Amino acid sequence: MLVKTETTLALRCSDCGRSVVQTLSRFALGPERPCEVLCKCGSRLLVVSTRNRKSYWLEAGCVICEFTHMYRLTASEFWSREAFYLSCQETGLELGCIGPYERVRNYLQTKEQALEILVEEMGGKNYFRNAEVMLGALTFVHTLAEEGGLYCPCGENRIELEIFPDRIELHCRHCLRMCLLAAETEQDVAKLEQCESLELERQVFGEKKRKTHRRNHDNK
Structure with missing residues (x-):
């Protein structure tokens, strides 16, 4: 043997x-x-x-x-x-x-x-603070949306997703509620993974919002 x-x-x-x-x-x-x-x-x-x-x-x-x-x-x-x-x-x-x-x-x-595809779509590897962390955060958000765990209290659920170098922002196009998700460190993803659902209530996960360039992605 x-x-x-x-x-x-x-x-x-x-x-x-x-x-x-x-x-x-x-x-x-x-x-x-x-x-x-x-x-x-x-x-x-x-x-x-x-x-x-x-x-x-x-x-x-x-x-x-x-x-x-x-x-x-x-x-x-x-x-x-x-x-x-x-x-x-x-x-x-x-x-x-x-x-x-x-x-x-x-x-x-x-x-x-998987990381390379995301990086190319967003305009290059230097765009994100941590591209692998961003990939993990995006994967979780999309999975949550598919399972019905992403919603807005107004009931319209017309949610727009904006991707920044260090975070993800979710906006309701109907009532303007939002949710900010930090996506810069492994700890940010770990905290996000603990959420069973995300409700747009102007809530912030992670560090304070920074002024940076952004990319728009509409989920509809």
């Missing part, structure tokens, strides 16, 4: 936000040899340890909630031919994955392709 000796990690640094991809070797991990993965910025990204090689403990800093999460994987999960996804234990948001190189590469390519 062919024994898998390597697995690949993709995870975002909780300090600088950089995506890190690193290969871990079975021979570099043992009861006396925990493996420490560092980001280029010098911050500790992940620590992998095992007592008996039957299970592995992953200790990772979280870019979303800023706490440290512990994950326990069996040996078959850690060295699996499928990807294991790491999520924030506070919010459930995806942080990264570990698995075969091809699976991890496909995971990263899928995220990059």
Whole structure:
């Protein structure tokens, strides 16, 4: 039987936000040899340890909630031919994955392709403060709208969406109520994900509104 000796990690640094991809070797991990993965910025990204090689403990800093999460994987999960996804234990948001190189590469390519399409539509990668965060926020808003969770008290629900470099603004074209959604940091998305619905009541999620250039998108 062919024994898998390597697995690949993709995870975002909780300090600088950089995506890190690193290969871990079975021979570099043992009861006396925990493996420490560092980001280029010098911050500790992940620590992998095992007592008996039957299970592995992953200790990772979280870019979303800023706490440290512990994950326990069996040996078959850690060295699996499928990807294991790491999520924030506070919010459930995806942080990264570990698995075969091809699976991890496909995971990263899928995220990059979705981001590239959005960036091109909005006029270039330099438009957003954080394009990946904006993608997450937009995806959530559109999903919420499809499920009927986005509405205005006036009942018309003629909602217009405006996209700025650091936020999303929702406006009712009938009564002029609005809702501002900050979309600059991972924490902004985490806060947004906790909402079961959004009602336009001149409410603000995140930082104060800034004067910036904007792009208009009408949902009707």
